[in-house]
Structures are given as structure tokens and as C-alpha cells.
Amino acid sequence: MFSKILRPLTDLVRHILSKPDERGDPTSDLFRLKIRDKVRQIIKNNRGLLLDIGCGEGLLFETLPAKGNMLRCVGIDTEHEMLETASDQFRKMQPHSLNLLKAHAQNLPFLNKSIDIAICINTFYNFHTKGDVIAALEEMERVCKRDGFIVFDVRNKINPLVYLSFKFVWLYDTQVTLNAYSLKELTTALTSSGMVIKETIPIGFPITMLAPIILVKAGYQ
Numbered sequence: 001m002f003s004k005i006l007r008p009l010t011d012l013v014r015h016i017l018s019k020p021d022e023r024g025d026p027t028s029d030l031f032r033l034k035i036r037d038k039v040r041q042i043i044k045n046n047r048g049l050l051l052d053i054g055c056g057e058g059l060l061f062e063t064l065p066a067k068g069n070m071l072r073c074v075g076i077d078t079e080h081e082m083l084e085t086a087s088d089q090f091r092k093m094q095p096h097s098l099n100l101l102k103a104h105a106q107n108l109p110f111l112n113k114s115i116d117i118a119i120c121i122n123t124f125y126n127f128h129t130k131g132d133v134i135a136a137l138e139e140m141e142r143v144c145k146r147d148g149f150i151v152f153d154v155r156n157k158i159n160p161l162v163y164l165s166f167k168f169v170w171l172y173d174t175q176v177t178l179n180a181y182s183l184k185e186l187t188t189a190l191t192s193s194g195m196v197i198k199e200t201i202p203i204g205f206p207i208t209m210l211a212p213i214i215l216v217k218a219g220y221q
């Protein structure tokens with residue numbers, strides 16, 4: 001009942017806060033945009049094979065330079081529709097090397113240590129359980145080369161706005177799953193199996209521990 005009133009309102013806020021040319025895309029909004037921009041900065045001078053897990057409509061790939069780009073890109077997603085949209089978009093743009101595959105974050109169809117950069121952004125918080133997130137992180141770690149790195153974001157449950165908006169999501173949206181985590185509970189899984197946190201970048205508030213979103217770059221020492 002609440003969601004009938006509040007859902008259109010939250011959709012409107014998201015619409016207003018989205019970049020004009022991304023409005024209407026299911027994965028557009030201001031925070032997601034900021035995260036993609038930060039990730040582009042992190043990867044801009046790298047080369048090799050980049051994997052984007054839960055790539056959606058492929059918005060991360062949009063502004064990677066087509067010419068002179070040293071990255072080959074693979075996007076995976078579980079939704080055929082998302083991959084079709086991404087594929088249509090990129091056919092028109094004739095971009096850098098990009099392949100799209102239907103696959104699960106928890107069972108990546110890649111060999112051990114075969115990927116230079118494994119990214120999963122704007123996706124973990126929609127997974128149903130923490131176990132799904134940990135399984136995806138373990139897969140990212142498995143496929144990442146020793147001199148490569150992984151990047152993911154944490155919707156930070158220590159931030160009160162995130163905590164409340166995720167806890168009461170049933171009031172404004174009955175269809176979506178939203179799960180927040182602390183930085184520690186996700187990064188412990190990585191550090192216990194050999195990776196170290198190289199960088200944490202707060203998004204939406206300058207103090208990392210309190211930021212609504214924390215972008216994490218991790219790799220081997």
C-alpha cells in the first residue's frame with residue numbers, strides 16, 4: 001500500500017538525479033554514475049583484460065576511449081535483456097574490444113588468474129544473501145592475476161541513511177532486494193585468503209567509515 005505512493009516518488013527523485021542521457025536506463029542514478037566515474041579513473045592507465053561483473057546495459061564501458069585503449073573488456077550479466085541492450089548500444093558506437101556473456105558472478109566462466117581487472121559495482125547490494133556476495137568476491141579473487149586487482153563497492157550499513165533506506169525498502173519498493181554491509185564484513189573474506197585492500201574511496205561523504213558507499217580496490221601484495 002505504502003509502496004504505491006512512495007514508489008513513484010522515489011522513481012521521480014532517481015529521474016531528477018540521473019544524468020540526462022542515462023534517464024530511463026534501469027541502472028541510472030547519481031551515485032551509480034559517480035561510482036562508474038571513479039572506476040574509470042582507477043582503470044584509465046591500465047592494460048590487459050577487464051571483466052565487468054553484473055555489467056547491466058554496459059554503462060561503465062561507454063566512455064572508455066575507443067582508440068588507443070589498452071584494455072580488452074568482457075561484460076557478464078545474468079539477464080539476457082541487459083546484455084541485448086548493451087550489445088545494441090555498442091554495435092552503434094563501434095567501441096573498443098568488448099565481449100558480452102551470460103554468466104553468474106558466483107560461477108565465473110574464466111580460468112584461475114586470467115583477468116587483469118575484475119570489477120563488480122552497483123550490484124552486490126541487490127544480491128539476496130551475504131553468502132552470494134562472498135561467493136562473488138571469492139570468484140573475483142580466483143580469476144584475478146597476481147599483478148591485477150579487483151574493484152567493488154560496499155553500500156555501507158554504518159551510514160544511517162543507507163541503513164534506514166535499506167531496512168525500510170518494503171515501504172517504497174516491494175520488488176527490489178537491498179542489502180547493506182560493513183566494509184569489514186566484506187573485506188575480511190578477501191584478506192583472509194591473501195588479498196590486501198589497496199585503496200578505499202568514499203562516495204557521497206568524505207569520511208570513509210561513514211560514507212554511504214565505499215569503493216574498494218584490492219589486490220595482492
Ligand SMILES: C[S@@+](CC[C@H](N)C(=O)[O-])C[C@H]1O[C@@H](n2cnc3c(N)ncnc32)[C@H](O)[C@@H]1O
Pocket residue numbers: 027032036053054055056057058059060076077078079082103104105106120121122123126
Ligand atoms: C544495478 S545493475 C548494475 C549495472 C552496472 N554494474 C552499473 O554500474 O551500471 C546490477 C546488474 O547485476 C546483474 N546481476 C544480478 N545478479 C547477478 C549475478 N548473480 N551475476 C551476474 N550479474 C548479476 C543484474 O542483472 C543487473 O544488470
